[in-house]
Amino acid sequence: MDDSPRYRPLYRQVYDFLVKQIAEGDWRPGEMLPSEQALAAKLRVSQGTVRKALDTLATDKLIERRQGKGTYVVEQTQELSLFRFFRLASPGGQRAIPTSAAEIVKRRVAKPADIQQLHLDPGAPILEIRRTRLIEGRPVCWERIVIPLKMFPNLDRHHPMPNALYALYQREYGVNIASADEELSADLARGEDVRRIGVSAGAPILQISRIAVALNGSRAEWRVSRCDTRTFIYSVQLS
Amino acid sequence: MDDSPRYRPLYRQVYDFLVKQIAEGDWRPGEMLPSEQALAAKLRVSQGTVRKALDTLATDKLIERRQGKGTYVVEQTQELSLFRFFRLASPGGQRAIPTSAAEIVKRRVAKPADIQQLHLDPGAPILEIRRTRLIEGRPVCWERIVIPLKMFPNLDRHHPMPNALYALYQREYGVNIASADEELSADLARGEDVRRIGVSAGAPILQISRIAVALNGSRAEWRVSRCDTRTFIYSVQLS
DNA sequence: GAGTGGTCTAGACCACGCA
DNA sequence: GCGTGGTCTAGACCACTCT
Numbered sequence: 387m388d389d390s391p392r393y394r395p396l397y398r399q400v401y402d403f404l405v406k407q408i409a410e411g412d413w414r415p416g417e418m419l420p421s422e423q424a425l426a427a428k429l430r431v432s433q434g435t436v437r438k439a440l441d442t443l444a445t446d447k448l449i450e451r452r453q454g455k456g457t458y459v460v461e462q463t464q465e466l467s468l469f470r471f472f473r474l475a476s477p478g479g480q481r482a483i484p485t486s487a488a489e490i491v492k493r494r495v496a497k498p499a500d501i502q503q504l505h506l507d508p509g510a511p512i513l514e515i516r517r518t519r520l521i522e523g524r525p526v527c528w529e530r531i532v533i534p535l536k537m538f539p540n541l542d543r544h545h546p547m548p549n550a551l552y553a554l555y556q557r558e559y560g561v562n563i564a565s566a567d568e569e570l571s572a573d574l575a576r577g578e579d580v581r582r583i584g585v586s587a588g589a590p591i592l593q594i595s596r597i598a599v600a601l602n603g604s605r606a607e608w609r610v611s612r613c614d615t616r617t618f619i620y621s622v623q624l625s
Numbered sequence: 626m627d628d629s630p631r632y633r634p635l636y637r638q639v640y641d642f643l644v645k646q647i648a649e650g651d652w653r654p655g656e657m658l659p660s661e662q663a664l665a666a667k668l669r670v671s672q673g674t675v676r677k678a679l680d681t682l683a684t685d686k687l688i689e690r691r692q693g694k695g696t697y698v699v700e701q702t703q704e705l706s707l708f709r710f711f712r713l714a715s716p717g718g719q720r721a722i723p724t725s726a727a728e729i730v731k732r733r734v735a736k737p738a739d740i741q742q743l744h745l746d747p748g749a750p751i752l753e754i755r756r757t758r759l760i761e762g763r764p765v766c767w768e769r770i771v772i773p774l775k776m777f778p779n780l781d782r783h784h785p786m787p788n789a790l791y792a793l794y795q796r797e798y799g800v801n802i803a804s805a806d807e808e809l810s811a812d813l814a815r816g817e818d819v820r821r822i823g824v825s826a827g828a829p830i831l832q833i834s835r836i837a838v839a840l841n842g843s844r845a846e847w848r849v850s851r852c853d854t855r856t857f858i859y860s861v862q863l864s
Numbered sequence: 865g866a867g868t869g870g871t872c873t874a875g876a877c878c879a880c881g882c883a
Numbered sequence: 884g885c886g887t888g889g890t891c892t893a894g895a896c897c898a899c900t901c902t
Contacts, residue, residue, distance in 0.1 A: 677891095
């Protein structure tokens with residue numbers, strides 16, 4: 387975490403510059419960046435240095451390189467962001483795309499737990515969303531999403547909320563979700579689990595608590611999902 | 626998965642050569658590789674090409690580069706492999722190192738489930754290990770590990786089994802575990818859960834089913850862990 | 865100071881997508 | 884055929900480690 391910049395390689399400076407351009411919306415999602423040559427000339431560095439910076443951006447999934455065509459800012463499409471962060475799949479690996487239902491949106495003031503999870507100031511206004519998620523029409527989990535309104539003013543003018551929130555964060559607020567820390571535990575079904583996903587009380591429930599972290603390191607969202615894993619399981623590859 | 630080699634970049638060939646050297650034990654874990662210059666001269670390619678191959682090996686965590694010293698084959702030490710694949714932590718992020726107890730080892734013939742998970746031939750001999758895992762002396766989960774004996778002959782001459790099996794796979798059989806696919810689900814505690822980790826029947830249990838994949842892509846181990854997540858949760862970072 | 869990996873450059877040529 | 888990213892080379896210099 388120290389990142390002490392006692393010595394800052396050129397390609398790192400180029401990287402930072404490019405991130406800034408994207409984060410500030412100078413190049414919009416889906417747009418093509420200038421060519422390596424053009425960037426090198428503009429920044430007065432060699433093409434190889436630009437290339438190294440672009441390669442890093444590509445592994446960070448911020449841009450996409452297409453040989454023969456150009457370099458593009460990655461668009462947080464529904465499929466992309468869902469496949470990246472929605473980890474439920476049928477056993478064996480087939481991933482599934484969820485839909486949403488029974489959505490409740492309300493504004494309130496951050497409680498201690500919200501403050502701790504999102505590193506907010508006491509009294510900060512937040513948005514809380516509750517919704518059920520379905521795969522192939524059947525409810526498999528429900529989630530409570532807490533979002534700081536300071537980072538996303540008037541987010542609740544959308545109703546219902548789009549299925550893929552991260553695309554919205556990027557498109558309308560310029561907030562790119564770069565990574566997510568998830569904590570999983572097992573629990574027993576109770577009240578809202580029973581009502582929303584139709585399991586019986588005392589059934590096993592997989593709980594996922596996720597902090598979504600934006601490119602600049604700030605915490606953009608806290609999401610707790612409670613899932614029925616009888617037919618869809620949580621799938622992850624460690625490497 | 627196709628990897629069709631209709632055109633094979635030089636650095637890729639160098640990469641494959643280096644992997645082969647390591648996999649065949651020509652360079653042992655902990656040893657230093659020849660310098661970039663030496664490798665370039667030996668393989669008749671430029672230093673830049675060797676460098677690109679070495680960089681890829683480093684991101685694959687097969688080697689470690691230390692500026693001013695040299696390039697070393699990564700040693701699958703206990704800490705390393707446990708921190709990489711053992712995902713239980715206290716809420717908030719503090720990772721913990723487990724110990725083992727109550728181990729049972731037996732040889733048997735692969736059942737249909739083993740055959741499916743490990744892609745074995747019918748009738749293949751396997752080793753099954755059951756053991757309880759403790760953090761800070763308290764049992765938090767137990768696991769059943771299935772290992773093909775063809776890949777690890779006479780693995781059961783060790784007793785008890787070392788705490789970090791992957792270090793053993795690497796040291797004695799030259800098998801490097803490169804990645805792991807995990808499937809998580811929630812379940813209710815029953816028989817062996819109650820006996821081994823002291824939860825009451827019907828308590829929530831987090832089940833983790835893991836396939837460990839070796840460098841060459843073959844499936845080296847199937848492990849099912851059943852965990853009590855009241856004090857330690859499963860923690861993962863998606864990016 | 866010698867040897868290692870890390871950065872940076874300049875230039876050539878290859879593979880690909882498209883008009 | 885042109886423009887793009889992808890590969891490969893050769894060489895210079897920098898930063899780090901150890902003797």
